[in-house]
Amino acid sequence: MSGGGLSVELQAKYWPGSDVPVLAGLRLDVAAGEFLCLVGPSGCGKSTLLAAIAGLDADFLGRIDAPPERGMLFQTPRLMPWLTVRDNLALVLADGRCSPAAEALLDAMEIPPALLDRYPGQLSGGQQRRVALARAFAVRPRLLLLDEPFVSLDAPVAQRLRELLLEHWMRERPTVLFVTHDLDEALALGDRIVFLGGRPAGIVLELVLSEPRPRAPEAVWRLRRQLLSTHPELLSGRVIPDPETPRP
Amino acid sequence: MRTEPGLSRAAERRLRFAAFALLLLLWWGLALVLHSDVLPTPAAVWERLWAHAVSGELWRHLGATLARVAASFLIAMLVGTAIGILLGGSRRLDVFFDGWLVLGLNIPALVTIILCYVWFGLNDAAAVLAVAANKIPTVVVTVREGARAVDRELLAVATAFRVPPLRRLTRVYLPQLLPYLFASARSGLSLIWKIVLVVELLGRPNGIGFRLNAFFQFFDIAGILAYTLAFAAVVLAVEAWLLRPLERRLLGWRA
Known part of the structure; x- marks a missing residue:
């Protein structure tokens, strides 16, 4: 794919010594300039997928087309x-x-x-x-990869950083892949949310959001309620245990 | 190196000086009490040092020894660092060469020196090689430790941002190795100059080691102490005016 989009066809990703794949049969296309949030429970393989896309881990079966101009934000600042x-x-x-x-x-x-x-x-x-x-x-960057970049921050600081991210994304329009386990964060930021789950992990649900950004907390709350009423399994803990964000 | 809270640079300097003065006083007192040729007073040693400095003999021998120390130090650091990085980065290589390393660490310096002289002749190349060969295994062990401790997460940053290889080496990889390189350089300097003296004593026509042997033949203790002190002063100067400022500059971010 050209023009800054991202195309992933991941047949399988194994950890060394394990015969059950972490990720399998995963197909993901992100349009140039799209803000995609990848949501799933901790340890489901989100970060593994991101590492493969970032070129940090070449040990997988499949094909990844990503623009070479990449920026990345990790869970810790890593300066x-x-x-x-x-x-x-x-x-x-x-x-x-x-x-x-x-x-x-x-x-x-x-x-x-x-x-x-x-x-x-x-x-x-x-x-x-x-x-x-x-x-x-x-x-x-034409592709910006973010791996739960705002965890372990005070809520106001995290909120301000999200605003800054959004501002710069709107100005520069890189393709964004934002990995998080915080559903509200994904609902506040993304054009589209892809839910990962299962074992081996694959895509279990996709959600397109057309609400304009920045989205007010009430809008996020409404989206969340809508989503959970149509997909109560998200609350059952099978997909999103969401342990760290007990919010209304 | 690091100043504790409440200990200023000036106070630190005073302490260092006091320690040195105390040592000098102890020596002087002991020499006066014993009143023997086998322990000359600091004044007698200084006199001898001065005479040899004026005649130029001291500088000739000191220069020869320093050149050998510098050459073997550089070779040992370069080769040892390269091998250490390789072993620290690859479990396979590490396991394979571990036996060699243990062997290298335990071969007595004297054996290496004799073998080098026998195999390569009584020349400076053999002398420098023998000293470097003695030091390389210890550099390897220290640097390997550093290479194992390198932060993979920071290397991943360089990979993700496609930092070019040379810049990755100098700005991401080597800075993590620096504390280990300094530790290695410190212990290296003190070990190497001791071995250089043995090499000189066994098979070189100049240098401090050669001169010490000549003094020994005449039981000239003042001469031995004079040359020892001269070289120790050089080592201290290198530490104080080269290594320590360099370390402060390169590792200043840790303060």
């Missing part, structure tokens, strides 16, 4: 602790230098210029995520 904020961005840029555009991006992510020469260890957790978010956008 190099020995590089300053500026050099952490420079690391991933083509010429190895932190361009004015990249600095502007840091500014847009609410990292004040005074922090550019600090080391990640001198920043707060929220600031580190902002730098990681800036790093992901700095490479001008």
